[in-house]
Amino acid sequence: MPAQRRSPALCPATCAIALLALTPASAGDPRPSAPADSRTAEQLFAREVLPLLQAKCLACHGRDEAKIKGGLDLRTREAASAGGDSAKPAIVPLQPDASPLYLAVTRSHADWEPMPPKANDALTARQVEHVRTWIAGGAPWPDDTQRAAILAESEKWTKDEGIRVPTSGGLSAGWTDRRYPPADLWAYQPLRKPPVPAVPVPATSPADAAPNPIDAFIHARLATAQLPPAPRADRRTLLRRVTFDLTGLPPTPEEIAAFVSDPAPDGAAFASVIDRLLESPHYGEQMARHWLDIVRYADTSGFANDFARGNAWRYRDYVVRSFNADLPYDRFIREQIAGDELAPANPEAIVATGFLRMGPWELTGMEVPRIARQRFLDDVTDSVGQVFLAHPLQCARCHDHKFDPVPTRDYYALQAIFATTQLAERPAAFLPNENTTGFEEKRLIEARLAHYRAILRRLDEKSITAARAWYAAKQLDPARFEKALAGTTGRKNARGRDAGYTEVRAALLRQGLPEDQVPPRHAGFTTEDYGLERIARKGLERLRWELDRYEPIALAVYSGRTPALSSVLAPLRPPADPHTQGELEATAILTGGDPFSPGAPVVPAMLSAPTSLGDMPPELARAPAEIAGRRTALAAWLASPQNPLPARVIANRVWLWHFGRGLAGNPNNFGVNGRKPTHPELLDWLAATLIERGWSLKALHRLILNSATYARSSSHPQPSLVTERDPHGTLHAVFAARRLAAEELRDASLAVSGELNRTLGGIPVRPEINREAALQPRQVMGTFAEAWQPSPQPEQRHRRSLYALRIRGQPDPFMEVFNAPNADLSCETREASTVTPQVFALFNSEASLARAVAWAERLRRETASRPAAVQRAFALAFGRAPTPAELQQSLAHWEAMNRRHVSLAIERPARPREVIREAVDENTGEKFTFVEPLEAADAFLPDRHLGDLPAEFRGLADLCLVLLNTNEFAYLD
């Protein structure tokens, strides 16, 4: 750690290096006395110090001549010797303790700002020692030829000096030749199935279960740590755990009773539960939730317009179907990357390519089209890296990767795969197994369209009236105006809307009339009218995207030339001639990631390191130069059993989905900076087994879930022993309890209240979200986004959370506070931090109260006495009977709360049929108000309300609200 410095804190850390300068008098500099030392120092320079300078210093001191800090250039000895802005020598040969360069990198000297400035770039102790040794050895600076000779001896290097990774090559020889500690390259090693450790079967395994290799791997480490595992969890706990894990829903009391009383031995009984749950259609929903986190699913495009992506739901359902059908994972990869190329006639394959469209994207008239195109290319390249390869690639957009063996050339070669990938909302017939019900909701959109058209018509009439008055006031002849008006009426304008006053003006101006002879734009408009006009016009534009939802269209891509687009304000249909119109993009390394600074050209290809280190056939890493087939090649490379990464990546994710944490701690990053796997052999064993079993994910789940490791209790009999011997909690001596995810919490509430509609798939639904958030005005480009209108029917609103419309700019506040991820970043692991607004959302919200009321009503229907109702409530919520104390407290609470309710008049809150919006118009800067109709309100059937309950059951609703808020409800043991 850097110590306190005497230099003024106000001096930016980066300017300190300006004081450094190499001793200028290198010519005639006495060479260090001991030649042997010098030889070592030269080797050290070539192998360690120069790469260090390149990695840590040159960004500010040489790489970009325009940005050299303090005038100091460290690229060559000559340049360095010329010094920076200060003449103070940076290096005193043979005297590291007098050399500011050394003192700065130690980060602990009083007079010298720590270098590099960023604390996380600090040199390791070993690297600091290299610098010291090099200076102590005379700070020699061998030239290119000498360095090449030194590096040529690399074969003789010992392993601890690292491994050179053959790649397509970095921008500098130093990068290309750099060495990596073998441990940092673990993920690229060819995947071989390791032998299962020969250890005794853990004592916690059920007697009837076959030995599970997973337990052997886990137990081997526990044995080394001398940490006995926790005992097996009881059946009730296990059932709740595995039911949530595999379906995202709680087990019913009947399922619990059946499992608890199953006479089969523990192993067999649990195995049949696992089989049952893997066949549940809700399995696919739960896995889809995980997958959609990773790919950043949303139903809108984000950014300024946040336009609807009407057909994104078909991709979401494709994911659900794929998991349910146990689609082999290699095929799942292929379809998402290149379904359109592989099976152009299969709508399912077209829908699958929605994966490539998941990132936020738009092109407005404000943006430079080339930049927007590049944003798509960067997004999709990085997304493929994170999702399938656990490699965030964006670092390599601007430079060779600082840490991983990914040269920027690799990045652009991979990106070149997508240079012929074009965005389109493509026709793709509905499949028999897609849910296409509920399309009648389209009438709500049609009502809004009519509303907007009526506004525009009214404003148009107003302008025409005002224009006539203008002619009269100016005493000008309105004949040309009237003629143009007559010629326009009944026509459509360029955007397909009814032509009107704007077109009349345009016609007059086209006739060559000067501006002052033409009635003014927006004639007769009040402040309000300006706003209304904009809202109606933009509203019509926005709704076109919504209308796509009910059509056999897929959010997809096609292979072709890049069309010339200036803005995208309506869904893009594929062109008739994708291979002739538009630009055939030639990909080049973009200097600094700037699309206007192309450097060396690249050809489409795969990442080098997995291919070279993984011993993959080199031909797999090539892609055709033709327009079509590039993604097919990528798909084949990604789905190859010889690719060392994808199988490891998905095996790690499946582990995470069951244990709350991956064997490798950063499931999106297997690179140098990702956390290393705690059980690398186990991860390899799982990945190899996955491939062996035809990439069946269900087989992988079955293996994991039937292990004794998964079935452990979350409480250890000796907690202090666990803390002492497994401080990081990575040995799986106990099962890690977890909080339910946001969606699980909501779905579980609906399940216990009896309201949950378990229908699968289909167009997104709109649950009731916090009413104020629903009506919260929200700016989108040029207008305001529509209010969130809940679906009219309770059974639509009470669908699973997976099916709730996801608007990037308007997240459901309930989901947000319970750590549902932002849809712009790939989420590898859900956070589960506790924050205060969670309390407001779960304890105070109308939604929670509605669940409590429905639940109380259910209990009223299903039970005959108060004790029975409380017992049923506990069974539904926790899968257990209340203790006598809990029963007594609950009954007392019910009664006490009933007494309060006697004096309370409960009024059902009225539902608004319109919302009055107050806004600032951008034309005038003045406030104006407008009325947004809430079309869905007419048919809205509200949830059951407290006032609907007989008074003697209102206290039960309070009890239910409390149960929904308990830790036992929110956490899984």
Add this chain to the structure above:
Amino acid sequence: MSPRFPCAGLRALHAPTRRDFLFGLGASIGSVALTSLLARDLRAAAPGADGRPLAARAPHHRARARNCIFLMMEGGPSHIDTFDPKPRLSRLHLQEFTREGKMKSAMESGKRYYVQSPFTFRRAGQSGAEIATNWEHLARVVDDLCFYRGCQVDSVNHPTAMYQMNTGNRFGGDPALGSWVTYGLGSVNQDLPGFIVLPEVSYPQGGAPNWGNGFLPAHFQGTPLRPSGSPILDLAPPAGVTREQQQANLDLLGRLNAAHQAGRAAHEELAARTSAYELAFRMQLQVPGILDLGQEDARTRASYGIGQGATDAFGRKCLLARRLVERGVRFVQLYAGTWDSHDYIERAHGNLVRAVDQPIAALIADLKQRGLLDETLVVWCGEFGRSPDNGVRGGTAYGRDHNPKAMTVWLAGGGVNAGHTIGATDEIGAEAVDCVHHVRDLHVTLLHLLGLDDNRLTYFHGGRFKQLSQFGGTVIKELLA
């Protein structure tokens, strides 16, 4: 664990109704237990006190300011029409303007013309800062401001520029400045969020991610206090649920949780969740009082323009911002807009300046008079500036388009070079030419003033240590006192 909440003394006060938590004069819950708040301040002042994520933490170096009030003028105020006069545009007025090159977008299609400012300028204060004359009130405190004309951003579009100004990353998803600051420093008041946002009635383009915590833990998320309705969503229970009922429910919840926790001592999250319910209950009681501007005297309220049509809304936000920093909230961001005046800039900017001028001037003066200005950093900016030219649409509409290459930012308060104008734009205001810095350097400078070193304020995510400036930046020394 006792389920009772330590608020017995407050229970007698009447319950605020759900919809009356306006920043208004109506809600009145009386004075909150300020002494207990202050007592907690002292406890929390110890760095890392009891490991709570929002506990106050020591800065990296001596802080020049403890708190920040960030006045975000969404939409892109025109520097040319506010704080950076360009007389040359009067001579060029309505002459054709051409811009070529790769950065051309559809926004620049059609004929374009130079547009003069419809506003007049004057020199104000002892420092002689040049400001448009319609900033009548700001002129009084102009010597406390440091104008900066050298800032540039990358994006020409609203949400991406807003994201960049707020989070450093154009494409959203990263933590906001306020999140980084509360992550670095914690907050003094443990009963309120450390980062509070006072948005306009309508949320800005890009929405809530403008104050999102990004990849930082959720504790550092900006909490919007909504200007109407419930200030924090679901702060109060639904209509018909009384305080007593809620207390009784909480009591039962506490008992059930205590029994559940008893067998799970090693599971610390359970206790944390129970405490969250206690804190929520305290917040529920205290927030309405803090928002109650009726506790301020009439003269103070009037000075902020509260009660006058044009200035009322922003005046309330400014006064509330002062009350929040006074109570130890670390970072308050206020929104005003939209300044996106493509057309009719005289009317649009005229109205906006009228809405914010008096409130901002009152805020500066009020902070100063209370001795808070020295420890509060005040920032005024938009997401970008505006162009010297415009497409003249329909022959009557004068306005300006977006301009990422030039803008005016001003700072006031702790540690800033007050009374100076730093940097310059070219003679038509098209591009910054002197003391030019990317917005990342502005971010680094703001952190620096708050005692934080951008290079040390990092968080590991996505395979690397991320920081507000994205890749590091430099302090703009000229902006420092």
